[in-house]
Amino acid sequence: MRAIRHHSFGPSDVLRLEELPDLVPAPGQLRIAVEAAGVHLLDTSIRAGASFGLGAPPALPAIPGREVAGVVDRVGAGADDSWLGQRVVAHLGPAGNGYAEQAVVDANRAYLIPDGLDAPSAVATIGTGRTAAAIIEFAPIGPDDLIAVPSAAGGLGLLLLQAARNAGATAIGLAGGSGKTALLPRFGASTVIDYRVEGWQRGLDGLGPITAVFDGVGGEVGQALYDRLGPGGRLIRYGWASGVQNTYDDPSRAVIDILGPPIMSRLAEFERAALDAAADGSRVPYVGSVFPLADAAAAHRALETRAAVGKVVLAVRR
Incomplete structure (x- = not known):
């Protein structure tokens, strides 16, 4: 072979x-x-x-x-x-x-x-797909959610956008480059943001407090989205592709780590x-x-x- x-x-x-x-x-x-x-x-x-x-x-x-x-x-x-x-x-x-x-x-x-x-x-x-299924199980999405998905044009991000659409939630899809952001509405993103564009954070203005961030990126992007979480919001973390694992310490905005023991069994x-x-x-x-x-x-x-x-x-x- x-x-x-x-x-x-x-x-x-x-x-x-x-x-x-x-x-x-x-x-x-x-x-x-x-x-x-x-x-x-x-x-x-x-x-x-x-x-x-x-x-x-x-x-x-x-x-x-x-x-x-x-x-x-x-x-x-x-x-x-x-x-x-x-x-x-x-x-x-x-x-x-x-x-x-x-x-x-x-x-x-x-x-x-x-x-x-x-x-x-x-x-x-x-x-x-199994990672997406685990994320949805541990961090259910509801119709009142405003969720943010960085790296939304990746395989996992596109599945999470579909899950948000299925739940009736509003989804913000973030990706790097116009070729990627153009794909996101097809999978359920109502707002798309290119985080390679300077000042991309302004695209979040006026959308209301984010209730959930599904983050596999970490770094500057993950931190900026965490800062936009409303009280009681949660950041669901399944990686840090940027190479930077952020530390979050606001007890009113929980961090839920998905990978590892929670799903292995x-x-x-x-x-x-x-x-x-x-x-x-x-x-x-x-x-x-x-x-x-x-x-x-x-x-x-x-x-x-x-x-x-x-x-x-x-x-x-x-």
């Missing part, structure tokens, strides 16, 4: 397309002929050796990627033969190994892809909820950037330079 590996930590050009032995599923496992693999910002920081999320550094050489979709072409001992030929999607967990033509996963961690959902959308759902529940929402059309991932497997380095650069829109996916087989 072909796979992307890196033998050292470093810039995107450490990623190499290599020929590796075919995988053999262990007892209870399925082997997936991968059609699409998800690419995440965390993949880039792991590759760079800068941050490893909640996990330990991978043993090198490593195959990045944790989200795959494709067709089951082999089953291990004890796994049900009825899986053969089924279109499935799976999150591989912190071990990764997703940027490859084959992946193995325990049968109880695989899901049938809902009808009407293609492989790129399925990988966006199983990873980014319920991952399967959130994955199922995300797939159901994609299937019924209520929260459908937007796959804005698809790269061939061999161009994984370019996919990483698109994320690192903020050039990507929506979910970034590798097309492994066509």
Whole structure:
């Protein structure tokens, strides 16, 4: 099989397309002929050796990627033969190994892809979609909410805009560049702001007190939005892509941290909820950037330079 590996930590050009032995599923496992693999910002920081999320550094050489979709072409001992030929999607967990033509996963961690959902959308759902489902569970949105979503043109931001629209809330979408902000009304933003424009904070004037900030950015943008929260408002934090994790200390405006222990014991529940929402059309991932497997380095650069829109996916087989 072909796979992307890196033998050292470093810039995107450490990623190499290599020929590796075919995988053999262990007892209870399925082997997936991968059609699409998800690419995440965390993949880039792991590759760079800068941050490893909640996990330990991978043993090198490593195959990045944790989200795959494709067709089951082999089953291990004890796994049900009825899986053969089924279109499935799976999150591989912190071990990764997703940027490859084959992946193995325990049968109880695989899901049938809902009808009407293609492989790129399925990988966006199983990873980014489950995070959106968790955020909505821990910080419900109501019709009286005025919410702000920075990095709204990313895969997660676009799902949160849809969730706000479904709840009847008013949503402010913030993104960098006119190409990104133009996309946001389609997904439910009633106000759009380009935070690359000097004085962008003035775009918040007259909108009323924000009741919820869904923040994966942190830094200056996160702080400015927190400052606009009304009493009793909340900032829901699921990352700090700016590299700056702000400290907030106003007890009247709570900070709710989503990632880590709050969701780890319920991952399967959130994955199922995300797939159901994609299937019924209520929260459908937007796959804005698809790269061939061999161009994984370019996919990483698109994320690192903020050039990507929506979910970034590798097309492994066509």
